[in-house]
Amino acid sequence: MYESAEQLSNEGGDYVVYLDNVTRKFKSSAKFAKSTSKLEVLSAKVQSLNNGKKPMVFFPKAETLEDNLKTKKGFSVAKELLEPIAVLKGAYYDDYSAPGYTLNSSGNLVYNRNITEEFAWENDVYVIGEEELIDCSECIQAVDPVPNPIPINSDLRIDGRTENGGKIQILDLNDVEHWFSGKLELRMIVTGVKSGATVLRDIPFQKTKRKHFKDKKWFDYGTFLFNWNLSVLGDYNIEKWIERDGGPKGTFSITMPSTAYKPATSTTPEINAFPGATLTLNIQKDDDDLGSSLIQFTDNISQEYPLGRANILRQ
C-alpha cells in the first residue's frame, strides 16, 4: 500500500491510491484474493451511489515514511508497521479529529480512538473516501521553499521593477484543507489594469505537501509575476488565493476599483485614470476562497497582506 502511495506522490499525486489500483495490484496474490474481489464489487457500488466518484485510500504516514527513507540510512518501512486504523473521509469534529476504527475478532468495525492529524502522520491510518476531482493538467510544479529568497535592496518599488510573489502563510491548515484530504492544491490569481481590467497571472500550483504549511510556516512558490511598469500596469493590482477542491463548475468575480489620473513625477510616469471594472473567473463549487488583497505600487515591498484565511507577501 505504501509503495503505491509513494509512487503516486512522486508523480504529483497525494499518497492516495484508487481502490481499483489496490485490487489490481493485489489480485494475483492468493492471500488477498477474497478481499480484492469484494473490493471490486464495493468500488463499483460506491461509484454508482456517488455520481461516478471513485473510492480511494489515503495513507498520511506515507509522507513521514518517505522523509525517513530519504534521511535515515537502513530505514525499513516493514519494521514501521503498526496496528491499522481506518477513518472514513467526510466527517470530523470541530477540533478536526475524526473517529478511527479497527476490527474486532468478529471482523466488525469498532471505534478505537479519535484520530488527529499528528496521530495520522505517525501511525498506520488508512483514510477511505471519495476522490477529489481536480483538473491539474496545467498545474505548475510546486517547488521546495526557495533557499535563498530574492534579496530586497529597498523597501520601495521603482518603476519597471520585477515583481515576484507566491509566498503564502496559511493560518489554519485544517480549516483550509482537512488533514484527511491530504496535500494542498493552491491557485494564485493576480488581476490588474492593462488596457482595461485583466488577469495578469492565474496559476494553479501542483499539490504541495502539508508539512510545508504546518504551524503557520511560510511557503514560497517563488513566482515571477510581472515587471511593474506603471504606464502599462497602473499603480495597483489585486491578488487572490484559492484552495482547489473540485466539484461542479462555477464562477466568481473580482472588482477592480477606479483610479484617478496621476501626473508624472521625477521618478514615475503619468498614470492614466481607470474607470473600474469587474472580472469573472472560473472556480469549482468545493474550492475554498482564502481571500484577496489590493496591492499598491507605493506599499512597502516587505508589507504583509492579510487575506482572511492566509497572509501573503510580495518579493
Add this chain to the structure above:
Amino acid sequence: MKYIFTVALLLVFIGCNKETTTILEPNAVDLSLSFEEQMLQVPNNTLESKEIITAYSEIMKEVLHMAQDQ
C-alpha cells in the same frame, strides 16, 4: 451555620458531578449506535446517506483485513 453551608456546597458539587457523568464528551462516539449512525452524528459531515456509509464501511473492513495480513 458554617458547617451546614459546607455540607450544602458539597451536596451541590456531588450533584453536579453525578449530572456531568451522564453527558457525553464533545467528541465522544455513542457506541450504542450503528456505524452509520455514529458517522452521521459527527458534526462536520459531507456523507450523504446511510447507504453510501455502509458501502464505505465494507471497504474499510477489507482494507483493514489486508493491512493486518500484509
